[in-house]
Amino acid sequence: QVQLQQSGPGLVKPSQTLSLTCAISGDSVSSNSAAWNWIRQSPSRGLEWLGRTYYRSKWYNDYAVSVKSRITINPDTSKNQFSLQLNSVTPEDTAVYYCAGGQLVDAFDIWGQGTMVTVSS
Amino acid sequence: QSALTQPASVSGSPGQSITISCTGTSSDVGGYNYVSWYQQHPGKAPKLMIYDVSNRPSGVSNRFSGSKSGNTASLTISGLQAEDEADYYCSSYTSSSTPYVFGTGTKVTVL
DSSP states (O other): OOEEEEEOOSEEOTTSOEEEEEEEESSOTTOTTOEEEEEEEETTTEEEEEEEEEESSSEEEEEOGGGTTTEEEEEETTTTEEEEEEOSOOGGGOEEEEEEEESOTTSOOEEOOOEEEEEOO | OOOBBOOSEEEEOTTOOEEEEEEOOTTTTTTOSOEEEEEEOTTSOOEEEEBTTTBOOTTSOTTEEEEEETTEEEEEEOSOOGGGOEEEEEEEEOSSSSOEEEBOOEEEEEO
16 A cells, blocks of 8 residues: 655745655655656645656656746655755745655556645744 | 636535536647546545546545546536535646646535
């Protein structure tokens, strides 16, 4: 049974970097048939796909145009996890952040528990 | 990339069937068979209910079914139960620079 466990701070100051980690159990971040995503949800923007990382003999990343200049998603094979970094945050980045993924590349079959991140000084 | 359009709310009585629509364009819903549906109860993470338009993951009740016609996908819940009361979101792969888009969400109320 695949599970995703998120960790990271719930409060970030404006202009700083939001950092979250998603630990995978029951599957591998290096799986040649899986994809690992970050998605956020806010009342103003609804559900918003942010980006993904996946391995197909080499590592690939895709990012949403809306955050492309500020986002990095990195796999960590030694810890079987992947991370989200979002730079230069503003209050508009306040949202519940979810990691999600699994073997269904074009759907999100496993979700983390969610992390409420507030951007405020 | 604009969000896919869903009705804000749909309601039905226990035992009835309801259908939620998800309207996009030929660049997303109409162009690919990668539409998925998610159920979200308050304070919880979304749960995958349907993938690739009409496939149910293991463990999801067969009361949930999906279909697509042109640029509109649909989720049907038959034999409505109190536990089905939740928010539902569709998602689709897109040919735009952002590969995935979600719907605006539909609140299902069981009367």
